[in-house]
Amino acid sequence: MNRTDWHYRGTCHRFGDDVEHDAQMISFDYVIRRVMDPEVLIPHLFETSRPDFHQRAKPGDLVIAGRNFGKGKAHIQAYVAMKAMGLALACESMPYNTYRALIGLGFTFMTGCTGIAAMVDDGDEVEIDFRSGAFSNHSRGTGHAFKPLPERALEIIRQGGTQGVLRAWWAAQQPAAPGAG
């Protein structure tokens, strides 16, 4: 998936309020073992509540949730899996440390979308432009303009998160190779 493409259109996977990362999104076992390989993590994403999630969800699909998404400790294993699956996220609120971790991971998302959970049903066809904040529910024929992430946060995500920013910064520090320019 091209991360400079902020447009997602696909099936809505709707979740309610207070979805906790550990246990509810992915088994805590992968957190303590510090597993970061998406291929290992993907089959276990949301497996306790939706065992077939990894088979049903397709690139471009959107996870849409209520308040306090990713509550508890700001672990990232579930988002590593979601990112690798080509999914993005919009929710009503999330703890700041989760927000920070998602930007650091270079994951496409939007928070502060008050009321969005009531604007969708599971399985609706939905579309979000994460650059502008425009949301459409094609199944209902409704839409809403939400506030996107701050420009600087979008730029970090575009570069691939903390690692991408550091890599680009370091490359820019290096003297030009002989003969270049």
Added chain:
Amino acid sequence: MTAVEKVLAQASGATTVEPWDVVYPQPALVFVHDGHVEGARRELDALGIDRITHPERVVFATDHEVLYLSPRAAARGTAIRRTARDWQVGRFYDVGQGGHGHIFPMEDGLVTPGMFVFASDMHCSNFGAIGAVPVRAGPEVVSVLAMGTLWTTVPPSVKVTLTGRLQHGVSCRDVGFRITHALLNGPDAIDIDYRYLELAGDALDALDVHERVALCNTPTEAGVAGVFVPPSEHVLDWCRQRIRAPFEPVFSDPDARFEATFTFDLSTLGPQVALPGSPSNAADIAQVAGVPVQHAYIGACGSGMYEDFAVAAGILKGRRVASGTRLFIVPGTVQCARKMSEQGLTDVFIEAGALVLPAGCGPCAGGNMGLMDAGEVSISTAATNHAGRMGPKDSKCYLGSPATVAASAVAGAIADPRDYLQPAR
């Protein structure tokens, strides 16, 4: 602007900032403790980054594992020394130097009022006690090390007004437990997720630096961005005795906008205990008095200053730690340990049957010393008390003030310190 907004604006070269703005502040200092150095080195090495920006601003504090109790720990010490040398770290405090990285920088005059700093560890919030503005960088401290700054969201400030005077035998640790509980769960609860609490009110003037530290430290685990305490004249004098360079304290403007306000009366509060699980699980001591404890410990970043130990020594002088209970005393800093020795406190603790450990975090650092066994119960002044913090998952950690922990160690069970305020006969 609020004091926090002013400090962030100044550090970012902006004339003004607003809550939720994203800025790139230049820190005066960057703190990394011994548990985080190796990981940061590994991460930057993997990216091919072999030097850090502004190494003169970087402080390595050795406080989490000051006694090498395993070959792994000794090897880590060697790796930290090598990294301090390779990166030309400006201020490297090795084992036995400085002490707790959330305390000695204030005692030694490194951190000043009005200063902006980044740190790898959330309990850097302590520095708010003298009117500095610390921000936790967490694992992203690698970005600060490499690039010299880090994207930072300006946190909204919330005003917490303290009124009244504390009763005898009640301390700011007790206030910290109760206030954190009230902010999260009370009838007037407010959203404190990534909010900077700014303390206010006539109760503040009477509070010394160690008491302000307790107020900054205790809510940290509840998700606040920090706690800012406007320094009193007394606190500024304390700072002037330690800080050699000129500094400028920063205060909120009279028309500063606070997202929410909260008022708390100190005068009716009795001693509190935080039940196992979180420092915000405050309970009146009567609810748990009599619960037997096998493990007790005074120290850690929230209660590791000389005055904290003076209170505990007042209770332990002429008394003995109960048989079946072990009490660890962990001075926060090398300077604190020296003063405890000079003033006779160390003798009081040894006479009482306590074990005095070297300066640093002590057992709170998670498995490095003074462990508990399965099923044991502890009461301590640790920074946090989630399951498994100081031993197996089913050991239970209660938190209390230095006075409550000292009284409980003597009783062999959780005890109200007000019953021990008279000198022993």
